[in-house]
Amino acid sequence: MKIKNVELKSSYTLAPMAGFSDCGFRSLCSEFGCGLTTTEMVSARGLLYDGEGSFSLLNYEKNESPRAVQIFSNEPEVVAEIIKQGKLKNFDIIDINMGCPMPKIVKEGMGSALLLDPKLAEKIIKSACNNTSQPVTVKFRIGYDKNNIIATDFAKMCEDSGASAITVHGRTKTQAYEGRANWDVIGDVSSAVKIPVIGNGDVLSLDEAEQKIKTYGCCGIAIGRGALGRPWIFSNKKTDEVDVLKVIKKHFAILEKYYSERLVLLHMRKHLACYIKDVKKAKIIRHKIVTSQDKQEIFNLICEVFKK
Numbered sequence: 001m002k003i004k005n006v007e008l009k010s011s012y013t014l015a016p017m018a019g020f021s022d023c024g025f026r027s028l029c030s031e032f033g034c035g036l037t038t039t040e041m042v043s044a045r046g047l048l049y050d051g052e053g054s055f056s057l058l059n060y061e062k063n064e065s066p067r068a069v070q071i072f073s074n075e076p077e078v079v080a081e082i083i084k085q086g087k088l089k090n091f092d093i094i095d096i097n098m099g100c101p102m103p104k105i106v107k108e109g110m111g112s113a114l115l116l117d118p119k120l121a122e123k124i125i126k127s128a129c130n131n132t133s134q135p136v137t138v139k140f141r142i143g144y145d146k147n148n149i150i151a152t153d154f155a156k157m158c159e160d161s162g163a164s165a166i167t168v169h170g171r172t173k174t175q176a177y178e179g180r181a182n183w184d185v186i187g188d189v190s191s192a193v194k195i196p197v198i199g200n201g202d203v204l205s206l207d208e209a210e211q212k213i214k215t216y217g218c219c220g221i222a223i224g225r226g227a228l229g230r231p232w233i234f235s236n237k238k239t240d241e242v243d244v245l246k247v248i249k250k251h252f253a254i255l256e257k258y259y260s261e262r263l264v265l266l267h268m269r270k271h272l273a274c275y276i277k278d279v280k281k282a283k284i285i286r287h288k289i290v291t292s293q294d295k296q297e298i299f300n301l302i303c304e305v306f307k308k
C-alpha cells in the first residue's frame with residue numbers, strides 16, 4: 001500500500017492513541033511489522049508556541065519507519081505556519097485529527113467538531129497540502145451522531161482538498177467508544193473515493209483485518225486497542241511465541257532515552273497494565289504496579305510474572 005510517494009511496510013497500521021502512542025510503543029509496533037505508525041494527536045498551537053509537552057510527543061526512534069505525526073487544530077493559518085517552520089519535517093506523513101470526541105477538544109471546534117463544519121475542515125486540509133510535499137492524510141469518524149452520517153461526503157471533500165489517504169473510524173462522535181464500529185459505512189466510503197481508505201474499529205487480529213479488507217474493499221486497516229500490550233499483533237505471532245519480558249525491557253529502555261524517570265514510570269504503568277492483562281492474577285499485579293513509586297520494584301514484579 002502506498003500513500004502518495006510513501007510505501008507502507010504493510011496494510012496494517014497503528015491507530016493513534018493519546019497517552020499510549022509514545023515513541024517506545026510505536027517503535028516496537030514498527031519492529032513487529034506495523035505498516036505505518038502515528039503519534040498521538042499533537043496540538044498545532046502547542047507546536048507553534050514551542051510547548052514542551054507538545055514537542056515531547058514528536059520523539060521517535062530511527063527504526064520507526066514510515067511514521068506519521070497527527071496534529072489537531074481549528075486554525076488553518078497555524079497549521080500552515082508550523083509546516084512552513086519545519087516543525088513536522090521529521091515525519092513521512094502529516095495526519096489531521098477530525099474525529100476526537102473529547103469535550104475539551106470538541107468545544108474548541110477541533111477534532112470531531114469539524115465533521116459539522118466541513119468548510120473549515122476543507123480550509124485546514126488545503127492549508128496543510130499547500131505548504132508541504134509530504135502526504136497529508138485525515139482521520140475522522142463516520143459522522144457526528146446517528147442522524148448525521150456524512151462519511152462519504154466528508155471523504156470526497158478530503159480527497160478534493162488534496163488529502164492523499166483517509167482513515168475512517170466506524171463510529172460517530174456521540175458513540176465515543178460505545179457499540180460496534182459500522183463497517184458498512186466504511187465500505188461505502190471505500191467505493192466513493194480513489195485515495196486509499198484505511199478502515200478502523202474493533203479489529204483484534206491480522207486475520208480479522210485481512211477479512212475486513214476483503215469484505216469492505218478498504219486498502220488498509222488501523223488497529224488501536226487491539227495493539228495495546230500486544231505490539232506483536234502486527235507480526236501475527238501469538239503471545240506465547242513472544243519474549244514479552246524482552247519487549248517490556250526494550251519499551252522501558254527506549255522511553256528512558258527521552259523522558260525523566262517520573263514520566264517513564266507514568267507511561268509504563270499504563271502499558272504494563274496492558275501487557276499483563278491476560279496473565280493470572282492480573283488484577284492484583286496491576287494494583288501493585290499502579291501504586292508503586294519504585295521502578296525497581298515494578299521491574300522485579302514484571303520479571304516474576306514473565307519468567308520462563
Ligand SMILES: Cc1cc2nc3c(=O)[nH]c(=O)nc-3n(C[C@H](O)[C@H](O)[C@H](O)COP(=O)(O)O)c2cc1C
Nearest residue numbers: 015016017018040041139169201202203223224225
Ligand atoms: C486511549 C485512546 C486514545 C486515543 N487517542 C486518539 C488520538 O490521539 N488520535 C486519534 O485520531 N484517535 C485516537 N483514538 C482513537 C483510535 O485511534 C481508534 O480510532 C479507536 O480506538 C478505534 O479503533 P480500535 O477499535 O482499533 O481501538 C484513541 C483511542 C483510545 C482508546
